Amino acid sequence: MPELSPDTDAALIAAARAYFAERRARVPGFVRERFGLRGTLRLHRHALGWDILKAPLNVMLSPVLILSRLAAWGAGRAGAPRIARWLASRRILLPTAVARATERAIVVDLLELPWDGPGRASERDALARAILANPTLARLVATRREAGAVSARALSDYGGTRSAVAEMTTALGTIGAGAVAFQSLTPGMVSFAPGLAAVLAQQAAIAAFPLGGLLGSAWYGVFPAVVSPWLTAGLTLGLVALGALVAAFAGVIADPVQAALGLHRRRLNRLIDAMEDAFTGEGRRGFAAREHYLARLLDLSDAGLAAIRLLTP
Template structure:
């Protein structure tokens, strides 16, 4: 295929992706506004509640795979980098699948086939096939695996929702710790000891044989400490509760991100990456930054818990 035809294909692709960017604000309002996110999270009722804690546990492995891909790029090991980026570490949730469907079918207007639902609209092909001379080159591009790379980018995008859910849950524990204990508790590890101490105090007070008033005086002089078993039970209970909340955290997080323009910027980064996959320029890549922020909050939680342990 000659250079003129190649240039025509790339120019048509740029026009298509420019049209997609123009649709982002309306798509975000419909999909991630309060009404849209409530409809989206109807899909979380079911297996998503069980998948959420598994995805929380798998998130460090996801981050490690992406950091490994960056390291492989730095060492010019392109094959290893592509293989690592193609790994879908996180379990696909119903909310993530529905989000992907809406992005592909409603925003990108590309064919979608999954389960009993589907969409046959292909706005990119329509733009390309408007130029008959481009048809053979379009087929060559598709055979080169562009669609698979687009699917990988969508997988990374969907994975950001689990990271944002983790951060939303962490902000909840931070607020609970500040209100209830006047302490920084960015996660379960730092919240559990304070909650365990209160539960141990209340249990000892209820069991005190001389009544609550004298029990308060006694425990003021001789405070009780939570046992490791009790603290462990509180940690497990908080993790299970947090995982359930994480499955529906987007109901709170999505409208806030919509108002702050975060969804718009994230989708535009995704479109930039998809455009580069099509044109082959390689200037942009979609990086799931939210996962790294979530891991930073995990480190802060572990640090606060360790600090309290040494102080105790």
Template structure:
């Protein structure tokens, strides 16, 4: 009969059950965590910090999101080809800018949900704060010590911190999708058209601006001008459509910085936040116990890119129709 003095037996019989029990407790706290931070007024407190540099980071993240999707696809292909080093390197690339709201969510997940020690404001001051919190956690100490080397333990902490960062990065994609839904509503109410985004909305807005300008400058007055252009509508010039498109994209990007305040309660009600957090906890448990690979992939970025393609297609179709 094997003794528990054997390190491998000790890990299997004592340490891993404790780790599993810890993660079971964390799963039990998910609903409380969601209710505290992702419903009103919790989400409003989170987004209060968006009043600042996040207004500039949000448009940049919209531009960088396609690059993020390409790196994740490349990482998946490398993993399928059994090139784990390349897959891990690509998956660890932090393409998006870390917003202040995302940092606060990271801190809440680490300190409140995972119950790890994290100094207040540490996540905002240093990207390595999450890694240090994982390495220094008493709950993980035994499993981390069983790693083959210090480099292996550090790589583990980086993967776990990366999973948490990947989780918080989903907020930018969800914010983009929320902006798309708002654009659909505005397009249906104002233009009676399908506008799944700012690009497809731009031709309608540009035409309205061109028509208003033409009526204002009509030689016989605005009343007769309104009648005239009611029968003979004017079309916006390509440069006006381009300028309008750029302006609407910027407005939509700024709106995306605060869109989570509207999206969070809806996602909480639909159970999306709960399922996403449970998926994150599953990833952290698999990584820590070393029982396999289950990387956390932010699927929402792929959904957002599909909506971008729909938006671009609808915008091009409207331009050609005009």
């Protein structure tokens, strides 16, 4: 790694900070254009394809992602930085077309850097212009060899947050549906399925009552129909698959809401902070994908409520 004088190093860092400050100034306009209703509809056109299959798989892989990140943190605390870096660099989630389109938009339109992925490269290169305006900035890039890898990992983790937010959006939908239909808390399809199975079993029993539907309603109002465990299991599997499918397009609703609440803006600023630290600091301020942990908490509460209802007579 080339050695730099303190004065030169300070100049390089100042030039890099100016570049990232310009990126932060572009965030509000970028969010309005890309994550408003029109922008997210354009973005989710990419979901019409293999994303429909990848979305359910990413739901199942999300716990593995959390475990790998926790293991990386533990290895770092235990004094094993190489293992920590290896674990942190693993890409667990399958890359979806929507996530790639989001990453491309961030790189090309927000960071104004050339896009090396699929598609046409941008002619705009803000970093190249900054280097030309201040050639010493090129030496900063040369002395921060791992900064590019750290930034790419942060960008990948940012793209992965979309699957977690989609899961949470679906969970909020089931909570609302459970509150209206069953007057109970249903933070996921697993806890929603038993209530739906009970309704279907009740309606089927009333329809099959030999003395007619009116007397059947009265009878099963006093003696509720027995719910088959096979019906509950089948509905659970079907609803989980449906929820994962819906998650592929949940961003159409989630993106405008997050934009209005400022969540997209704050998340992008955290991403830029992590990239800036990779180039100007010690690389310790990584991008934390907190949404995955919130999604897993919803999964645990969903499974816990379902277990309590199954065990409660």
